Amino acid sequence: MSLEQVINTQNESLNQIISSLQELVLSYKNGNLSLEDVKKLINETIENISNDYIKESELKEKLEALLEELGINANINKESLKEVVLKVVLENQASLKGEKGDAFTYEDFTEEQLENLKGQDGAKGDDGKSAYELWLENEENTGKSQDEFLESLKAQTPTKEEIKPIIEETLEDMKLNLGINGIKVSNSIPTPKTKANVNDLIITYNENVKQLWLCVASDDKYTSWINLLGNENITAQEELIIISFDTNLNSGQYGGCLSDLRFGFENSLASTTQIIKGLNEGSFLITKDGMGLKSKNYTEVSVLSKPSKNQIEGNIKTSGIYNDPAWHNITNALKKYDGNANECCLWASNIKNSVSIELFTNEIPMSLFYRQAGYYGNVNLSNIKMQKALRVQNEIIVERSFIGIKKEIDKTTYGDNAFLFEFEEEK
Structure with missing residues (x-):
């Protein structure tokens, strides 16, 4: 599978999740489904979509908690919801599991994260405002362009659409035609003990580091990596x-x-x-x-x-x-x-x-x-x-x-x- 197909698969899977969520939220708000029924359907939805790259362990608990918060403010338009899901998953991968490996639950959210999940007041379904319009409502953003809006998003955490051209350009410059197996976003660089398959990609993204680590060797104990954006390599050498x-x-x-x-x-x-x-x-x-x-x-x-x-x-x-x-x-x-x-x-x-x-x-x-x-x-x-x-x-x-x-x-x-x-x- 090509890199473009991998990223498209990620976006298609995410869009399927969002569409299913919107339908479930509507049924829940209309009183046609109980919260337990909704959670059961979420499990089935995740199992039925292509989850080779967006793993159940990375999204399942977050989406359940997201739905509970949507019970308070469910009128979030599609673009805002997509942005929220991406942001929550990418920013909180380290806490997808609680202490000692326990599953992440609603109680694990911070107050700031819950506020982020609510979106802006006044967003009304398909007729609501875009994420850019909602961003402009903040006084400090008045008069700023869409390019500045995108830059503000990059300063927080990258979307798959932002990452895609970086990866494609890098691989093209290196004259590599790689069948990337899977993509993961992390706040820290991999080590020889990081479990992965050959051609897995880890995107290291924080305020100090932006790197693309490709797994080039893997056995039962150790993995070896090269940074596609630099000369570094990590190997049990x-x-x-x-x-x-x-x-x-x-x-x-x-x-x-x-x-x-x-x-x-x-x-x-x-x-x-x-x-x-x-x-x-x-x-x-x-x-x-x-x-x-x-x-x-x-x-x-x-x-x-x-x-x-x-x-x-x-x-x-x-x-x-x-x-x-x-x-x-x-x-x-x-x-x-x-x-x-x-x-x-x-x-x-x-x-x-x-x-x-x-x-x-x-x-x-x-x-x-x-x-x-x-x-x-x-x-x-x-x-x-x-x-x-x-x-x-x-x-x-x-x-x-x-x-x-x-x-x-x-x-x-x-x-x-x-x-x-x-x-x-x-x-």
Whole structure:
């Protein structure tokens, strides 16, 4: 179905609703139908019209509340009624459901919304005044043109007729021939968790933002979007593992040292291959070779190599490292300690410090290892956690969470002062 057909279908469906409402209002006012009968007929009307694009959940409760208010002032002409329905639906989509997902009811309307639903006094059916004429009756609008009337509507919320040429022109300029599935108006931009089908369109419209977001990919968990009016895109673009823990001084000077930090996979502990050193933050490359306990085959570089199939790139970050970058960097924690001061990191103060590590992979480590040894003493690790996550722009979306459980280990295999934590998924 073409975009024009989609929008025409929306308008046809809306016109059918309006016509049916007018007939029901007349019967209700003449005493031929009870309010319950009218509500039942509304349900049937909505079910019988084309509601692929104007969803029952978006209109049903609003129309019931609208009809109740029309019982007070039912003499609204067709154009005014159409404008009111569009305005109510578009402005109040966020409140179509009450708190905790309850259906929106008449009581959920604000006094201002109820006043808007009444229209202007004196509008008399087919012989009543147009929406433009009613607008002119406000003193501040005296003498203004129809173009100014349309501009005032745009400042509040767009009608489908106003949106249609924008979409058509944009798609034509992009030389796209898209079969748009459905259109939704929202006050906020979509996220990768927004449920949609490919070729669904979300119109983001508020006082600060006017955007057209097209869904270009969708699966059971996430969606990807492009903004047709700009260069932005939203996609679940980066998979990563986030490991965090706290450190406290166990023995020694200052805030203690950390060394031999390793990540365990199926073939045991990975070894450190490259380091971009940094005082409180740096990057590294590890190799899943099972040589983490023995290997000192690492180099300090200014740019990491592109990871091979069995390698993983990562970042490490903390605060409070002793301010001597020639010797004491957080990246030294990834080195094997053999008694030298530049083979461990050193915190300056005996306080709790936190460490955060990002591994740019979707492979979940099985364990975390460290050695309680260092030139100026050592630290204890606590509050060890891991998350499997996605980074979308600046947002972190957590998929799974784990905690580190301390395990008894064989000193013959791991050596003295060694600690191993295995990750278990949180229930």
